[in-house]
Amino acid sequence: MSGQKRAGGNAITLKTPAEIDILRQANRIVADTLNLLKDEIRSGITTLRLDAMAEAFARDRGAAPAFKGYHGFPGSLCVSINEQVVHGIPSAKVFLKEGDIVSIDFGVCYQGFYGDAAVTLPVGLIEPRRRELLGVTRESLYRGIEQARVGNRINDISAAIQRHVEGRGFSVVRQFVGHGIGTRLHEPPEVPNYVRENGTTPRLLPGMVLAIEPMVNLGTHDVKVLGDGWTVVTRDAAPSAHFEHSIVITEDGPLILSEGIMAEC
Numbered sequence: 001m002s003g004q005k006r007a008g009g010n011a012i013t014l015k016t017p018a019e020i021d022i023l024r025q026a027n028r029i030v031a032d033t034l035n036l037l038k039d040e041i042r043s044g045i046t047t048l049r050l051d052a053m054a055e056a057f058a059r060d061r062g063a064a065p066a067f068k069g070y071h072g073f074p075g076s077l078c079v080s081i082n083e084q085v086v087h088g089i090p091s092a093k094v095f096l097k098e099g100d101i102v103s104i105d106f107g108v109c110y111q112g113f114y115g116d117a118a119v120t121l122p123v124g125l126i127e128p129r130r131r132e133l134l135g136v137t138r139e140s141l142y143r144g145i146e147q148a149r150v151g152n153r154i155n156d157i158s159a160a161i162q163r164h165v166e167g168r169g170f171s172v173v174r175q176f177v178g179h180g181i182g183t184r185l186h187e188p189p190e191v192p193n194y195v196r197e198n199g200t201t202p203r204l205l206p207g208m209v210l211a212i213e214p215m216v217n218l219g220t221h222d223v224k225v226l227g228d229g230w231t232v233v234t235r236d237a238a239p240s241a242h243f244e245h246s247i248v249i250t251e252d253g254p255l256i257l258s259e260g261i262m263a264e265c
Helices: 017-038 047-060 128-146 154-167
Strands: 077-081 084-086 101-110 113-122 176-180 187-191 209-212 215-217 223-225 232-234 240-242 245-250 253-256
Touching: 017 047, 017 101, 017 113, 017 245, 047 077, 047 101, 084 101, 084 215, 084 240, 101 128, 101 240, 113 128, 113 240, 113 245, 128 154, 128 209, 128 215, 128 240, 128 245, 128 253, 154 187, 154 209, 187 209
Parallel strands: none
Antiparallel strands: 077 084, 077 101, 084 232, 101 113, 176 187, 176 209, 209 245, 215 240, 223 232, 245 253
């Protein structure tokens, strides 16, 4: 689940090897859940059905859905369709249909630590420009991860994402950003998908754990929140895509904790 950009915050915490091991287990549950849902994405299924499957699968593995009840969010899963950017609320009245793109964002709490990842998937055959949007967004995530190395700064991640996205003619959402993750779902530092010009960003250190999550629009980067207080949509109603991995900074480079999803997206 993305974090709305905000000022201030607490100090960045560096995780121990033992804590990273639990974070890996939490994110493994998230990855396995998203893999399960990938196989269920089809025309005619409701977003509430996907939500129920995600919650049951996670609870069977000893994890609690991280989003359910978070600041009042009513679902276990964020399901965002087409022009919905993030935080779409699951519903028994919303059916996927051929040609849609659907972003599924899931998080769990496991043994006191959080996992968080997201993927955007096609429902059947989709328009070429939508398929390109999915590919560029996924690619931008990995461009950002490549920069998540000791000695770099958050802005190096942000710049790599922004450069790839805008170089392909798409736009990066600015109102919502990635984040640190650990014993809380959202921890410092914020991880924007664009370069902020208002100061130096934190340097990356071993043990930092980040949820990197580009949100990319086919049209304008401007978004708005609907009347339900959660669902974020593009202002021009153009499609949007969202991919996310939780990663840890190590001396040997970035380690993807939620590895194992998105290989065939």
